[in-house]
Amino acid sequence: xxxxxxxxxxxxxxxxxxxxxxxxxxxxxxxxxxxxxxxxxxxxxxxxxxxxxxxxxxxxxxxxxxxxxxxxxxxxxxxxxxxxxxxxxxxxxxxxxxxxxxxxxxxxxxxxxxxxxxxxxxxxxxxxxxxxxxxxxxxxxxxxxxxxxxxxxxxxxxxxxxxxxxxxxxxxxxxxxxxxxxxxxxxxxxxxxxxxxxxxxxxxxxxxxxxxxxxxxxxxxxxxxxxxxxxxxxxxxxxxxxxxxxxxxxxxxxxxxxxxxxxxxxxxxxxxxxxxxxxxxxxxxxxxxxxxxxxxxxxxxxxxxxxxxxxxxxxxxxxxxxxxxxxxxxxxxxxxxxxxxxxxxxxxxxxxxxxxxxxxxxxxxxxxxxxxxxxxxxxxxxxxxxxxxxxxxxxxxxxxxxxxxxxxxxxxxxxxxxxxxxxxxxxxxxxxxxxxxxxxxxxxxxxxxxxxxxxxxxxxxxxxxxxxxxxxxxxxxxxxxxxxx
Amino acid sequence: xxxxxxxxxxxxxxxxxxxxxxxxxxxxxxxxxxxxxxxxxxxxxxxxxxxxxxxxxxxxxxxxxxxxxxxxxxxxxxxxxxxxxxxxxxxxxxxxxxxxxxxxxxxxxxxxxxxx
Numbered sequence: 001x002x003x004x005x006x007x008x009x010x011x012x013x014x015x016x017x018x019x020x021x022x023x024x025x026x027x028x029x030x031x032x033x034x035x036x037x038x039x040x041x042x043x044x045x046x047x048x049x050x051x052x053x054x055x056x057x058x059x060x061x062x063x064x065x066x067x068x069x070x071x072x073x074x075x076x077x078x079x080x081x082x083x084x085x086x087x088x089x090x091x092x093x094x095x096x097x098x099x100x101x102x103x104x105x106x107x108x109x110x111x112x113x114x115x116x117x118x119x120x121x122x123x124x125x126x127x128x129x130x131x132x133x134x135x136x137x138x139x140x141x142x143x144x145x146x147x148x149x150x151x152x153x154x155x156x157x158x159x160x161x162x163x164x165x166x167x168x169x170x171x172x173x174x175x176x177x178x179x180x181x182x183x184x185x186x187x188x189x190x191x192x193x194x195x196x197x198x199x200x201x202x203x204x205x206x207x208x209x210x211x212x213x214x215x216x217x218x219x220x221x222x223x224x225x226x227x228x229x230x231x232x233x234x235x236x237x238x239x240x241x242x243x244x245x246x247x248x249x250x251x252x253x254x255x256x257x258x259x260x261x262x263x264x265x266x267x268x269x270x271x272x273x274x275x276x277x278x279x280x281x282x283x284x285x286x287x288x289x290x291x292x293x294x295x296x297x298x299x300x301x302x303x304x305x306x307x308x309x310x311x312x313x314x315x316x317x318x319x320x321x322x323x324x325x326x327x328x329x330x331x332x333x334x335x336x337x338x339x340x341x342x343x344x345x346x347x348x349x350x351x352x353x354x355x356x357x358x359x360x361x362x363x364x365x366x367x368x369x370x371x372x373x374x375x376x377x378x379x380x381x382x383x384x385x386x387x388x389x390x391x392x393x394x395x396x397x398x399x400x401x402x403x404x405x406x407x408x409x410x411x412x413x414x415x416x417x418x419x420x421x422x423x424x425x426x427x428x429x430x431x432x433x434x435x436x437x438x439x440x441x442x443x444x445x446x447x448x449x450x451x452x453x454x455x456x457x458x459x460x461x462x463x464x465x466x467x468x469x470x471x472x473x474x475x476x477x478x479x480x481x482x483x484x485x
Numbered sequence: 486x487x488x489x490x491x492x493x494x495x496x497x498x499x500x501x502x503x504x505x506x507x508x509x510x511x512x513x514x515x516x517x518x519x520x521x522x523x524x525x526x527x528x529x530x531x532x533x534x535x536x537x538x539x540x541x542x543x544x545x546x547x548x549x550x551x552x553x554x555x556x557x558x559x560x561x562x563x564x565x566x567x568x569x570x571x572x573x574x575x576x577x578x579x580x581x582x583x584x585x586x587x588x589x590x591x592x593x594x595x596x597x598x599x600x601x
Binding site: 057076 | 519526536538539541547549553558560567570581584586
């Protein structure tokens with residue numbers, strides 16, 4: 001067997017390990033092993049790459065130089081990545097993942113750019129390498145794949161950077177960009193994009209076209225992500241994740257490498273599935289999320305819905321109700337993450353459980369800013385995995401629930417999604433908290449949620465509003481219950 | 486027998502042998518792409534909602550596989566520009582790979598009940 005075949009066999013082994021890694025991700029116990037196996041696959045692929053014939057022939061000609069070069073790049077990148085991953089607070093996971101994702105996309109675009117530069121040099125040099133010349137003909141696989149990698153990579157990088165800014169709540173990204181002219185700007189960019197893709201495919205050796213295309217991809221990444229509001233972030237994160245995979249797969253077509261194609265398409269598929277799940281959980285089309293609509297529509301007046309019907313209560317009163325409860329369901333939303341109230345919530349449920357009360361958590365698929373955000377947040381506070389119940393699972397049990405405590409969630413518990421066909425969120429699957437005997441809503445004010453629609457739940461007969469900051473509210477509540485124990 | 490099998494598998498995944506015409510090479514990669522996509526769909530639909538965050542960050546780490554391409558293009562020293570751009574690509578891809586796997590490991594650690 002040639003060394004070439006050995007390397008490809010190693011790539012194949014790595015690809016298989018990636019598939020096993022994804023497979024093991026389906027259970028909380030096996031997922032740890034899955035992650036380790038994925039890392040092992042990556043290590044195998046990277047080591048095999050160091051024995052690529054192109055690398056070994058460069059080493060034979062130039063000595064250890066090439067190895068020092070890649071070794072130092074890997075050391076720099078690895079230590080930056082490792083430090084970031086260890087230092088970043090767990091609550092900032094969504095933005096951390098967004099940032100890493102952007103780097104992956106950028107790397108793929110640059111791989112295409114570097115390969116293009118080297119191929120042009122090889123075709124034009126004294127040696128006039130025949131394979132390089134063949135790569136650079138019009139509409140070659142090399143040319144098409146290079147164009148797509150540059151475009152998707154640039155889009156992923158800047159889309160992810162904007163998503164990072166939004167999730168990190170940087171001032172510049174606070175307000176979604178809703179200027180109606182953005183559709184025109186996007187249309188112009190789309191035309192430029194198509195034109196440049198054709199130009200690169202037609203004449204791959206014109207490197208300027210490639211870099212212009214990367215630039216257009218970068219701008220598109222911004223203009224497509226800037227208008228997207230916070231509550232739609234889970235969809236964007238999934239989509240960008242998918243793009244970074246597709247960029248890697250496209251880079252695999254550029255350099256004829258099967259491990260890139262396999263791993264990239266696995267990630268692409270995973271991102272696409274998650275995107276579809278997120279959209280379904282919000283009852284929105286992908287096009288609707290990407291090009292806006294919700295949030296910019298006329299907002300119904302909340303005063304009519306709430307007038308005279310709001311009952312507010314303090315910690316003492318709610319504590320008394322909780323003392324008599326046998327079953328309590330806690331419904332966390334993004335507000336819980338903002339208030340950093342996860343530990344306070346855990347303490348509250350500990351106190352309630354000590355009194356013999358059953359406590360569970362109802363997790364809406366799009367609660368928070370990334371898929372599964374609430375699960376990570378509550379896991380950080382040591383809430384047992386089994387207590388976190390999914391929507392379809394827990395909805396039938398609300399009728400037997402004494403108290404539902406809603407913390408920092410709004411649209412995902414809005415009953416008008418079920419009852420009012422004219423509502424912008426009509427048909428969105430929600431948590432049926434209104435069916436619980438008593439609903440306690442912890443909220444700062446009556447301000448509407450992301451969808452901008454008033455929530456009739458707040459005015460319902462069985463609802464008590466507890467106006468306060470999420471963390472302080474829960475701490476006060478816990479303190480008010482304790483003496484009775 | 487096993488030796489023959491390994492040779493067969495390696496041949497199927499092999500880089501283009503000199504002389505393979507560009508169309509069959511493209512079709513070969515496209516086959517790999519679509520089959521892997523299919524496997525991805527099958528495997529990932531089985532992941533429960535509560536593990537979606539680790540899945541996202543784990544798959545994010547795997548998308549750093551582009552590091553393989555970055556390493557080869559950098560170390561082949563085929564052109565100055567290619568090597569320089571490749572160096573940056575390698576660095577970014579390695580941030581993605583290491584950061585992604587470490588973050589996922591940290592996250593998954595929290596999901597598992599601490600042993601007392």
